Amino acid sequence: MAATPGTTPETAPAAGAGEVEGEHVKPFTPEKAKEIIMSLQQPAVFCNMAFDWPARHWTVKHLSEVLHGKQIRFRMGMKRTDRVPQFETTCGYVEATLEEFLTWNCDQPTMYGPFRDYDHSKFWAYADYKYFVSLFDDKADIFQDVIWSDFGFPGRNGRESTLWIGSMGAHTPCHLDSYGCNLVFQVQGRKRWHLFPPEDTPFLYPTRIPYEESSVFSKINVVNPDLKRFPQFCKARRHMVTLNPGQVLFVPRHWWHYVESIDPVTVSINSWIELEEDHQARVEEAITRMLVCALKTAEDPHNTRAWLNPTEVEETSHEVNCRYLNRAVSALFDHYRTSKVVEIQALRTKREDMKKEGSDVHNHMEVGPTGGQDLLLGMGKQEAASPFGPDLVPVILGSEELPSERGGIFEGDGKDFVGEDGEHSGKLHCTKRQRMMSKSEDAIVEQISSNSSMAPSQTFISTDDLLDCLVNPQVTRIVAQLLIQGRSLWF
Template identity: 90%
Template sequence: MASGPRATADTAPAAGAGEVEGEHIKPFTPEKAKEIIMSLQQPAIFCNMAVDWPAQHWTAEHLSEVLHGKQIRFRMGMKRTDTVPQFETTCGYVEATLEEFLTWNCDQSPLSGPFRDYDHSKFWAYADYKYFVSLFDDKTDIFEGVIWSDFGFPGRNGRESTLWIGSMGAHTPCHLDSYGCNLVFQVQGRKRWHLFPPEDTPFLYPTRIPYEESSVFSKINVVNPDLKRFPRFCKARRHMVTLNPGQVLFVPRHWWHYVESIDPVTVSINSWIELEEDHQARVEEAITRILVCALKTAEDPHNTRAWLNPTEVEETSHEVNCRYLNRAVSALFDYYRTSKVVEAQAMRTNREHMKKEGLNVHNHMEMEQTGGQDLSLGVVKQEAASLFGPDLVPVILTSEELPSKTGSIFEGDGKDFVGEDGEHSGKLHCTKRQRMMSKSEDAIVEQNAPNSNMAPSQTLISTDDLLDCLLNPQVTRIVAQLLIQGRSLWF
């Protein structure tokens, strides 16, 4: 007999937790939660939606017992205030067990062992991008402890999730995810989130170096920005919130985010939700991969470590990347074909229904094409906004003052998809209505214009400078659309 998720040894709550299954009534039904997620255009925190999840008890101590001494990879960064982001290419790495991490994190720095070269007072550790399917490959029952189906995604659980465990100060550089939207469940400790809307992309100085598939990084350390070098960052609209245990943060598509651990130990679980726009985004990412790998390997064929993120383990050969691009384009056209068939069937059914009801088909269809969809979308948005309250808290715009590094907290109110052939097709991200970035062409020109105060030694154009222009998110989008149009005659 298959054991239920709440009855497994690996996911059982600690003794005395006292939670009686079935007593808690969630503030939103799965259908309503999904409706909110698919319509909301700003980050928000869901409260009281995961109180009965077994995963709420997965502290680092508990997980160390579940993993039984299994080694995982920790990224090691410096506890320092610098204007330069700590990209993953500049960090050290350690293979260690969670038990060894917890011992080190208690400031019991050993004279030997995996953390011997890292003084706890000077370094933080982050076990990030730990995919459940590989981390718990021999304990698949644990997948059922994460119940994303409560948010309207049937069958989605830990199998489509990623685990993050860090010490105080551990963080991810500011970036946006090319695919999908994001749901983040905070298990242990607190994390401070700095978020910026997609329209502010020109003010975040996007770059694809270091290269990580589906991640667009910012050149700015958003908690200590160099405004002389990046003056337009002062126009960015920062939304900040502290995510507490038990809460679930919703991050909409293409919102920039910088995430830092502000407690001694933090544990969080996330899942990227697939969106319809991801089909074109995968074409854009394939174009990006080809250009980055071609130019950077031509620049230095023997040194990928300087520009390729350690999370990227796939081949960087031009042949492999071209196959990736062709698969992405083919998948997009397959999606178009399927969508048209479904749309045609829906229209036929709709017409037949309206004929039976004696309605004017042409007038009804004209209303749908000229504004009916926008009207219905507007109603959904209004309904989502009206639900803000104690169980759905918006992440609001904050003041321009930055948080200090001494622990003050500013609060709001509140990766891989594998095709059938086994080859890489992008992180398992992501179906939401498209929200075009409303940046003006002037902003793009301004972004790429040289700084009038630039010293002569800085005027030499590097490969990275060229890539920053070629792979600006808006430029890549235009290139992908032209490429798709050029092949649409075959469709």
């Protein structure tokens, strides 16, 4: 039986603390798992958290029976390793069933059928980025087979998930996701993850071509880098981990990742968890979309597929992009207005409660000052304790092979991977903010309430508004510096 880190099997949480299957107890409650996810700044692997998920049996063989006869698009790539990334725009595509994929992947001769032009010894196939709601549109009950609520997100299941099925060598180019953080459940086979922290972005030579909303690609093939062309890449801090079936990888916001299948068949399920920062990121993405589409369409109006990722299927006209940008800005303002009102009301309630309980707290501290001090010290020690152990393994610099489920020994205390902000410092910040808000909160609430009725036309973002920002001298100066910096290696 797996125990919570720091406990023995005899002192492990009771059945109420986690889901139980036989003698197995999940090492983290949903609340604790969510706390870890929201505070960790490093990738980590959760073990023994999905042993009772029905989706753990979703092998390709099983899925071929569930999706019998359903056509799925596979991306076809070359197994050779070039110096340049193999972007989706350079791959071939076929429509095929999972039965046909299994036949081809077993290296059986295919003189006919969708894979007939792709020699299995030279090509890999990847059914990537398949949203459950589209894939299982007539089988909604299957959404319950994925239980992200175990990680503290009530009601989240397959409906908010994506399926990935690949052959050996199938991979995604190195990129970062603009939105959210990522949870990845490995079902069949193994995948090797190459991860780089957000701070290393300049060393990854980011590009938006090919363009895909929310995906920033690297110009580098990180498994065969061209250091003569991209010399700064040698400074990038590569974190590596091999994800085994049954394990769940947590990828924090804006961590770069290159993912490759290292077994004959792999199946993964992921879900992107929304974060507060996503609201502003959507505005930034809308601006990027408008600029890329406008410039690339003007450059070659008849060849959008040369720069537009095949996964980007929405219309790219200027009119559509203007609406997209305005919706993103309006959603951002709506969120800020709503969250500000809720925050002020919560602070007001907390302040009133503190006034009522102030004398009791003061008397309690006077009765046992030493005990109170010990309590605070104890809290500090608890917050500083590492969450890592046999059931939560950090992804570290270099290669780190993880044991299979319910096996292996964890080494190291993981102190370098503790989240930056502890609960205690958060409370201090809230108290300071409460003092600042107490004098003017009523006026702010009234102002926010009046602004909430603002007509959409008053916040409309025009093309000229965007250009005023883009051609601002401060912006053009930064752009010029980046252009010069990017070309300086040729001199």
